[in-house]
Amino acid sequence: MQVHSVATSPFKDQRPGTSGLRKPVSTFQQPGYLENFVQSIFEVAGQPTGETLVVGGDGRFYNSDAIQTILRMAAARGFARVLVGRNGILSTPAASCLIRNHKARGGIILSASHNPGGPDGDFGIKFNDANGGPAAEKVTEAIYRKSMEIDRYQILDSPEIDLDQPGSQMLGATRIEIVDSVEDYAALMEQLFDFDQIRELLQSSGFAMRMDAMHAVTGPYAREILINRLGASADSVMNGTPLPDFGGGHPDPNLVYARELVDQLFAENGPDFGGASDGDGDRNMVLGARFFVTPSDSLAVLAAYATLVPGYRDGLAGVARSMPTSAAVDRVAEQLGIDCFETPTGWKYFGNLLDAGRITLCGEESFGTGSSHVREKDGLWAILFWLNILAATGKNVSDLVTEHWRRFGRNYYSRHDYEGLDSGQAHDLYSNLQRTVPALNGQERGGLTVATADEFSYQDPVDQSLSTGQGIRLIFEDGSRVIYRLSGTGTQGATLRVYFERFEPDASRHDEDTQSTLAPLIDLGNELAGIHARTGRDRPTVIT
Numbered sequence: 048m049q050v051h052s053v054a055t056s057p058f059k060d061q062r063p064g065t066s067g068l069r070k071p072v073s074t075f076q077q078p079g080y081l082e083n084f085v086q087s088i089f090e091v092a093g094q095p096t097g098e099t100l101v102v103g104g105d106g107r108f109y110n111s112d113a114i115q116t117i118l119r120m121a122a123a124r125g126f127a128r129v130l131v132g133r134n135g136i137l138s139t140p141a142a143s144c145l146i147r148n149h150k151a152r153g154g155i156i157l158s159a160s161h162n163p164g165g166p167d168g169d170f171g172i173k174f175n176d177a178n179g180g181p182a183a184e185k186v187t188e189a190i191y192r193k194s195m196e197i198d199r200y201q202i203l204d205s206p207e208i209d210l211d212q213p214g215s216q217m218l219g220a221t222r223i224e225i226v227d228s229v230e231d232y233a234a235l236m237e238q239l240f241d242f243d244q245i246r247e248l249l250q251s252s253g254f255a256m257r258m259d260a261m262h263a264v265t266g267p268y269a270r271e272i273l274i275n276r277l278g279a280s281a282d283s284v285m286n287g288t289p290l291p292d293f294g295g296g297h298p299d300p301n302l303v304y305a306r307e308l309v310d311q312l313f314a315e316n317g318p319d320f321g322g323a324s325d326g327d328g329d330r331n332m333v334l335g336a337r338f339f340v341t342p343s344d345s346l347a348v349l350a351a352y353a354t355l356v357p358g359y360r361d362g363l364a365g366v367a368r369s370m371p372t373s374a375a376v377d378r379v380a381e382q383l384g385i386d387c388f389e390t391p392t393g394w395k396y397f398g399n400l401l402d403a404g405r406i407t408l409c410g411e412e413s414f415g416t417g418s419s420h421v422r423e424k425d426g427l428w429a430i431l432f433w434l435n436i437l438a439a440t441g442k443n444v445s446d447l448v449t450e451h452w453r454r455f456g457r458n459y460y461s462r463h464d465y466e467g468l469d470s471g472q473a474h475d476l477y478s479n480l481q482r483t484v485p486a487l488n489g490q491e492r493g494g495l496t497v498a499t500a501d502e503f504s505y506q507d508p509v510d511q512s513l514s515t516g517q518g519i520r521l522i523f524e525d526g527s528r529v530i531y532r533l534s535g536t537g538t539q540g541a542t543l544r545v546y547f548e549r550f551e552p553d554a555s556r557h558d559e560d561t562q563s564t565l566a567p568l569i570d571l572g573n574e575l576a577g578i579h580a581r582t583g584r585d586r587p588t589v590i591t
């Protein structure tokens with residue numbers, strides 16, 4: 048088999064966003080597009096002599112084609128070994144687990160997460176480093192710089208590898224090992240959680256659950272862990288077969304896109320517990336009977352009850368949340384006497400804190416929760432964590448959360464997304480906020496005094512690296528907040544996200560409607576940004 052060195056020229060749009068490079072499938076199908084990016088990753092990762100690479104994806108359309116290309120390029124590059132999930136499938140947290148367990152140089156994960164799939168949908172690729180986590184910003188920027196100057200890539204001239212049969216085969220001098228996608232991950236979950244206690248709950252006659260895998264990657268993991276190992280009933284896992292187009296759905300576990308699950312949980316005599324995860328299995332949504340747990344509250348509840356779970360029995364080193372995530376977890380951290388870090392949006396910013404042992408749990412408002420067990424957020428892990436807490440306390444979801452609010456106060460919270468905006472209009476709106484918001488410091492708006500009005504920057508406490516331009520913050524003296532960001536994961540036009548938060552310590556006011564109680568902040572936020580005037584939109588596309 049011969050290594051070909053193929054002449055190429057840069058594509059100018061390969062700067063990774065919040066989480067890797069995400070584009071329409073048709074963009075990736077352009078000759079050389081995937082190859083340029085993979086070659087750039089390999090060159091930044093350095094010489095791979097003796098090293099292992101992990102490769103897998105969420106099974107969406109183009110997954111297998113991309114893997115064949117990556118394997119031929121990894122062999123040409125000289126990796127000693129490549130571990131590939133069977134059929135090319137690995138959930139993002141399972142890929143992180145494999146990288147760590149096998150001390151790999153890193154991994155290439157193929158996913159556009161919650162974005163729709165299929166020939167007209169999206170595709171994505173990201174590099175995870177040796178710690179199992181998404182590469183840090185300095186690495187993704189280096190990959191981007193390489194992609195801007197690339198003129199050649201190397202690829203082995205070889206037949207396709209059979210991805211269906213576990214076992215190993217040689218591709219040139221590189222050993223390709225097709226591994227069971229679920230085994231390492233399921234074993235890790237057994238170490239962290241009390242499976243006997245959860246099994247007892249799942250098999251009790253008074254408890255029913257549904258886990259919606261949304262025809263995405265989590266199906267096989269959920270079936271193996273929930274049904275085979277924990278004895279949940281066969282109908283506990285919904286939409287459990289991964290499909291290349293996710294059955295035409297939008298694999299985003301929120302109240303809008305996981306409608307089928309939400310309808311079941313909000314029905315009379317519906318199940319007691321509902322969970323959902325996204326395209327690549329790293330996001331989660333948690334529901335109780337007629338009860339939605341916001342991701343920010345979920346993180347706070349997990350932190351408060353963590354010591355009931357075997358893997359966290361010794362307590363938490365600290366916690367972290369992304370800046371737009373509500374401050375609910377901050378109150379728990381304060382009571383526990385542990386550090387709470389506020390990072391920019393993007394899981395990669397948690398990596399150093401986890402590696403340095405400064406935090407154990409972390410999470411984001413965007414339906415992401417995780418811990419030091421891997422270096423990615425982890426959907427099924429979060430669902431098991433909730434089940435373990437329910438089993439250990441004997442409480443139901445709504446009682447747990449409302450009791451939590453009574454103890455710590457409630458952070459009313461909502462995110463409004465304006466999707467598919469004209470990119471120029473969205474950037475103008477944001478630049479206008481950059482110019483005008485700082486002048487609001489100390490002023491009164493809507494009866495509230497502005498305590499901080501700025502653009503968020505983050506200095507990593509471990510390596511001191513600085514990330515600027517991470518969202519406009521408007522923080523009022525009573526802790527209420529309005530935050531504006533442009534999403535870094537969309538592929539069509541631009542998406543404006545506006546986050547609203549108000550803290551309510553008074554338990555007699557904890558059962559108000561979220562949108563109504565936030566309405567004055569929402570009106571203020573919309574007016575200050577001129578959303579209607581600048582974009583023509585009079586309501587968000589998605590409210591979570």
Ligand code: G16
Binds near residue numbers: 160330413
């Ligand atoms: C990714 C990142 C998350 C981020 C989310 C939304 O998640 O890993 O850290 O919160 O995107 O980012 P944005 O607001 O920029 O669209 P995922 O699940 O899409 O990989």
